[in-house]
Amino acid sequence: MSNKALMWTTTFQTPATSQPVTLQGFGTPGKRPGQTRSPVVIFFHGGLFNAGNIEEAFALATALTDQALTDQENQAIVVCVDYPLAPEVKFPATIEVAFAALQWVVDNARQIGTDSKRIFVAGEHAGGNLAAVVAMLFRDRAMTFNKQTILAGQILINPMLDALQTSKSMGNAADSPCRRAWAEYIPTASDCTHPYASPLHSCRLGGLAPATIMTTESHPLRDEAEAYAAKLLLAGVPVQVRRLGDSTHPLTSPLHPCFNNLTQLIRQVLLDKSTAG
Incomplete structure (x- = not known):
């Protein structure tokens, strides 16, 4: 892994795929002795399960790790997957x-200068699904990690x-590319309601990490996101929901008029040390 400040790249191997998986990190890896370790965001890029690329996450990652805007003592590190x-x-x-x-970040937390008690998962569209599922897997596989x-x-x-x-919002979408994406991601129909495929259909949501869910006014995915927030609340999971304005651009694009609102909201979540328990 490169030691270059602000941006670094590494890969890891997993039996789940034959190809190495690339991680693009933003933020300064490593901290001086005695300096506060940073919160870390593991970010799964937007797009659909069959489309999208890691570069789509770079604008948000850069904004969250901008040293001119963020208290350096609490400088976030973002790891894009x-x-x-x-x-x-x-x-x-x-x-x-x-x-x-997630396991890679946990195993390398000290090396990249992150606080193992302030790990966040995040994502947009299909990446939001993966972030929600990783939160479930973290709960269900707790024995994989140490108590720290x-x-x-x-x-x-x-x-x-x-x-x-x-x-309803998805039903109102005239021609949603999500339909093909779901079909290619989950070719076995019986898996469509598996909680690790469709978190909205999970009957066991207690014990998950606090959630921040952001939607936009007319997005086809708005209703399912807000329905999930309601289910999390009923299960006792702390949730905050924000509905932002519309645009033809993804919310994580700097061309979206609410991009700055998004980064400010996320930064507030990351720097709230109370979330670490």
């Missing part, structure tokens, strides 16, 4: 890749959470 796309890699292999990225590791939060941005696409 170049997860494989369907149909070459599909459910459940994709979620194992996503979980392996805490998933402090999950940040879901217009996430894809329902493979059945049953929401």
